[in-house]
Amino acid sequence: MRIILLSLFTSVFAMDTSKIKSEVSTDAIFITSTDPISGRTLMIEEDEYSVWVYLLNPDMQGIDFDGFLCSVVDPESITISPKEATKNGNSPPLTAAFSNKYSYIKDLKPKDIKVSWKQNRIEIKLKKEMYLIMDLKSKTSYSKALSEDCYYGNTL
Numbered sequence: 001m002r003i004i005l006l007s008l009f010t011s012v013f014a015m016d017t018s019k020i021k022s023e024v025s026t027d028a029i030f031i032t033s034t035d036p037i038s039g040r041t042l043m044i045e046e047d048e049y050s051v052w053v054y055l056l057n058p059d060m061q062g063i064d065f066d067g068f069l070c071s072v073v074d075p076e077s078i079t080i081s082p083k084e085a086t087k088n089g090n091s092p093p094l095t096a097a098f099s100n101k102y103s104y105i106k107d108l109k110p111k112d113i114k115v116s117w118k119q120n121r122i123e124i125k126l127k128k129e130m131y132l133i134m135d136l137k138s139k140t141s142y143s144k145a146l147s148e149d150c151y152y153g154n155t156l
Helices: 002-014
Strands: 030-034 041-046 050-056 063-071 113-117 121-126 129-135 140-143
Touching (some): 041 113, 063 121, 063 129, 063 140
Antiparallel strands (some): 041 050, 050 063, 113 121, 121 129, 129 140
């Protein structure tokens, strides 16, 4: 999944899009942010179940580390098995066991997301509320959307 994201990211920003017109529209979130000081790039991407944040390596040749931002599907309503859900390259949906009242964000829009680059961390707010902190030194993510530390990340 991460290699697919990176190659998509690289191809989108490497090609000349001035002559390409597209009528295709998608509601899925895809945001990039580059720190003007360090030059590091962050990608925020929504898949079928979740929104993940990926910090690219300084050379942009891979993902340094990631963080779970939120679920776009209520974890209590997910009936698909993780194996089936990941068939098409998606990350596994957040299970109810690791969710809390902040996990599910209904109708999340790009305008609801604010990225703030700090000296040693990246802070991401959803609807003006702190949801994710990515510690650049320890390469650890802390998410408000998690009820306990798990393979999705650590709690905020």
